[in-house]
Amino acid sequence: MTAVHQFVPALLPRDATGDHTLELRDTLRAEGWDSDIYVEAAHDELSDQAMYFERYPERAQPGDILLYQLSTASPVAEFLRTRPETLVLDYHNITPPSFYEGWEHHTSKKVALALQQAAELAPLATLGIADSSFNADELRRLGCSATAVVPILVEMDGRRSRVDQAEAARLAAAHGPGTVLLFVGRISPNKTQHHLVEALWLYRRWYDPAARLHLVGPAVTTSYVDAVFALAAELGVADAVRHGEHLSDAELAAWYADADVFVCLSEHEGFCIPLLEAMRAGLPIVAFGAGAVPETLGTAGILLDTKRPSVVASAVDRVRRDRALADDLVQAGRRRLGDFSLPVTRRRFVEVLARVAHDQAVSA
Amino acid sequence: MAEEADADGADATARAQYLSGVMADIDAEVRRRRASGDLPAGLERELDELFLEFSPVGLQGKARLRETLALVDGSAYVDVAVPVDSQKMVGSYVKRLIRKTMGWYIGFIVHQIVKFAWSVSRMFHVVVDHVEDLEAAVDAERTPELPASAVPVVDAGSAWWSGHAVTALAGVSGRVLHAECGNGSLLDRLSAAGVDAYGVDPTESVIEPAIERGLDVRAESVLGHLEVVADEALSGMVLSGSVQWLHPNQRDRLVSLVASRLALDGVLVIHSATPESWMAGTSHLVSDLAPGRPIHAETWGHLLAQLGFGPASVTRGGDERRLEAVGASNPDAPAINAAIDAVNTLLLGSGEYVLVAVRER
Numbered sequence: 001m002t003a004v005h006q007f008v009p010a011l012l013p014r015d016a017t018g019d020h021t022l023e024l025r026d027t028l029r030a031e032g033w034d035s036d037i038y039v040e041a042a043h044d045e046l047s048d049q050a051m052y053f054e055r056y057p058e059r060a061q062p063g064d065i066l067l068y069q070l071s072t073a074s075p076v077a078e079f080l081r082t083r084p085e086t087l088v089l090d091y092h093n094i095t096p097p098s099f100y101e102g103w104e105h106h107t108s109k110k111v112a113l114a115l116q117q118a119a120e121l122a123p124l125a126t127l128g129i130a131d132s133s134f135n136a137d138e139l140r141r142l143g144c145s146a147t148a149v150v151p152i153l154v155e156m157d158g159r160r161s162r163v164d165q166a167e168a169a170r171l172a173a174a175h176g177p178g179t180v181l182l183f184v185g186r187i188s189p190n191k192t193q194h195h196l197v198e199a200l201w202l203y204r205r206w207y208d209p210a211a212r213l214h215l216v217g218p219a220v221t222t223s224y225v226d227a228v229f230a231l232a233a234e235l236g237v238a239d240a241v242r243h244g245e246h247l248s249d250a251e252l253a254a255w256y257a258d259a260d261v262f263v264c265l266s267e268h269e270g271f272c273i274p275l276l277e278a279m280r281a282g283l284p285i286v287a288f289g290a291g292a293v294p295e296t297l298g299t300a301g302i303l304l305d306t307k308r309p310s311v312v313a314s315a316v317d318r319v320r321r322d323r324a325l326a327d328d329l330v331q332a333g334r335r336r337l338g339d340f341s342l343p344v345t346r347r348r349f350v351e352v353l354a355r356v357a358h359d360q361a362v363s364a
Numbered sequence: 365m366a367e368e369a370d371a372d373g374a375d376a377t378a379r380a381q382y383l384s385g386v387m388a389d390i391d392a393e394v395r396r397r398r399a400s401g402d403l404p405a406g407l408e409r410e411l412d413e414l415f416l417e418f419s420p421v422g423l424q425g426k427a428r429l430r431e432t433l434a435l436v437d438g439s440a441y442v443d444v445a446v447p448v449d450s451q452k453m454v455g456s457y458v459k460r461l462i463r464k465t466m467g468w469y470i471g472f473i474v475h476q477i478v479k480f481a482w483s484v485s486r487m488f489h490v491v492v493d494h495v496e497d498l499e500a501a502v503d504a505e506r507t508p509e510l511p512a513s514a515v516p517v518v519d520a521g522s523a524w525w526s527g528h529a530v531t532a533l534a535g536v537s538g539r540v541l542h543a544e545c546g547n548g549s550l551l552d553r554l555s556a557a558g559v560d561a562y563g564v565d566p567t568e569s570v571i572e573p574a575i576e577r578g579l580d581v582r583a584e585s586v587l588g589h590l591e592v593v594a595d596e597a598l599s600g601m602v603l604s605g606s607v608q609w610l611h612p613n614q615r616d617r618l619v620s621l622v623a624s625r626l627a628l629d630g631v632l633v634i635h636s637a638t639p640e641s642w643m644a645g646t647s648h649l650v651s652d653l654a655p656g657r658p659i660h661a662e663t664w665g666h667l668l669a670q671l672g673f674g675p676a677s678v679t680r681g682g683d684e685r686r687l688e689a690v691g692a693s694n695p696d697a698p699a700i701n702a703a704i705d706a707v708n709t710l711l712l713g714s715g716e717y718v719l720v721a722v723r724e725r
Binding site for chain 1: 387411417539582
């Protein structure tokens with residue numbers, strides 16, 4: 001029986017990599033393959049879904065394929081480097097350390113270590129799977145000789161699209177009729193939320209004095225979070241910027257439902273799942289074309305080549321004023337979402353891994 | 365099947381054109397706002413500078429060091445007087461008893477911790493003093509800034525090399541940046557040739573005529589602008605004006621940014637004076653105070669080749685500076701003319717050049 005076992009530094013609930021790992025395990029098992037998950041750490045909710053990675057040797061079988069979910073530094077990488085089995089990398093991107101320099105020294109060091117581990121593993125991997133061409137390019141630069149692009153497995157229907165009505169009512173009651181700009185993603189220097197604050201300030205000055213900015217995501221880089229909100233206070237828009245974190249799926253869906261435009265000015269994204277979430281929520285999208293954003297977005301949004309507040313504000317206004325354009329973007333988003341639907345990405349994953357298993361069997 | 369693919373391709377093209385039209389409207393709206401005075405030149409740069417005031421990245425030199433040092437000093441004292449207040453009568457009594465009985469022990473440990481912390485703090489003070497001395501020494505070496513008024517206004521559109529630039533860029537399909545664009549005259553010519561061109565120039569007053577003509581120009585330095593442009597977002601670039609006398613470190617950064625911001629097959633055009641003509645012909649104020657010097661076309665070619673550009677084609681032109689040969693009637697003509705030829709070749713000749721290179725990988 002073909003066996004593809006996944007290794008992941010941390011298995012977390014409501015986390016893109018965690019959800020992807022579980023979904024892939026279930027997909028492979030449904031194909032009749034043997035598939036388990038090995039971790040450095042697992043959240044209590046998922047502790048029965050995975051085993052500690054150092055237990056793998058006692059369960060190893062000839063012909064096993066080991067698939068590493070690579071996104072951060074971990075001793076798992078050191079462990080895999082010493083294993084004789086066929087290695088496949090599933091790369092979700094590592095933010096370059098330069099983004100954290102000056103902001104958070106330890107994070108800068110950690111991502112630098114992650115990149116070093118990736119560079120050590122990449123030449124050993126039979127295949128590097130990337131969820132975007134942007135990530136595939138990075139994998140090749142790290143030394144991976146063969147790559148395949150397969151989007152991340154992400155559930156976009158069912159429980160995830162249910163809106164928490166109480167949260168929706170709370171949000172609606174907290175603001176007036178002004179335009180709500182939304183961005184979802186951890187508050188971090190590479191996501192450049194400060195540029196969103198600048199754009200909000202100009203948008204309020206030029207078009208809609210009641211406009212608001214909603215930022216959803218964990219406040220992980222505290223010095224950057226403080227600077228973003230200090231800027232908002234200095235510009236006199238602190239009351240118009242609201243931050244939400246630790247949200248359930250239904251609460252997050254309520255924040256999407258409450259918004260008018262999704263605006264992404266990230267400088268580095270390996271895939272950007274929030275773009276898909278915005279498409280699912282029927283929001284028009286305005287985004288800066290950096291990293292994998294142009295690839296994920298396709299033509300389902302206004303893609304900017306600059307983050308200048310004047311251009312961002314003007315783009316948001318255009319989307320708000322031009323109903324036909326907004327409807328067109330929403331429809332294009334729904335079509336684009338189809339390219340990332342679970343049946344499509346599941347099938348693609350199985351094809352790619354079946355080829356690895358076949359090549360391994362032939363060479364054996 | 366082939367028909368379906370054709371239809372999909374046609375749809376994609378139509379959609380790309382539609383979105384491109386929307387983007388053009390957005391750019392036009394920004395230009396209109398700028399022309400109406402709603403968007404003063406430099407406003408957006410000021411917003412970014414304002415943010416830097418709140419960021420540790422933005423705190424420079426003394427401010428950053430001294431702020432960090434104050435944090436170290438503040439943390440270097442450990443209070444042994446543990447609070448003993450309690451909402452319950454007995455709680456306060458118990459806490460006081462523990463503090464009294466444990467006081468000698470905690471005091472002994474804390475004494476050593478504080479001693480260590482103060483040693484560390486003292487070391488940081490020595491380091492900061494040393495760094496400040498170094499900063500003062502570096503500051504003493506700094507040359508005065510080149511006043512913007514001393515820099516000649518660029519009228520690239522009427523220069524001898526503009527035709528070469530337009531020819532090189534006429535076929536590109538994406539956006540083309542002209543830095544430094546001056547009065548925008550080259551942008552006019554590029555637009556007339558069907559090129560989607562925009563410009564940047566650090567001097568606000570110089571670009572005003574271009575803004576009035578409705579061109580997309582921004583008061584930004586080329587380095588500042590390229591830092592915020594996405595990778596491979598540009599299909600062409602023209603570098604001219606004071607770009608040629610950037611400080612060597614800034615020039616390195618520029619070349620690296622150009623290589624990453626240009627798409628594959630992107631076209632780069634560089635106009636520069638030759639180092640020899642620049643020294644001889646530019647104003648003394650510029651030649652004395654400019655942070656760097658122009659470099660030879662071959663050196664640009666070398667720097668660009670290292671970053672994946674193909675062979676550079678170089679065209680020389682501009683003012684021809686040449687000594688005339690003496691007539692054959694002069695008995696020493698052969699020797700004198702040999703010397704004149706050497707001077708013409710090594711020191712004089714064409715005063716400027718335009719270089720065109722394509723990014724290949």
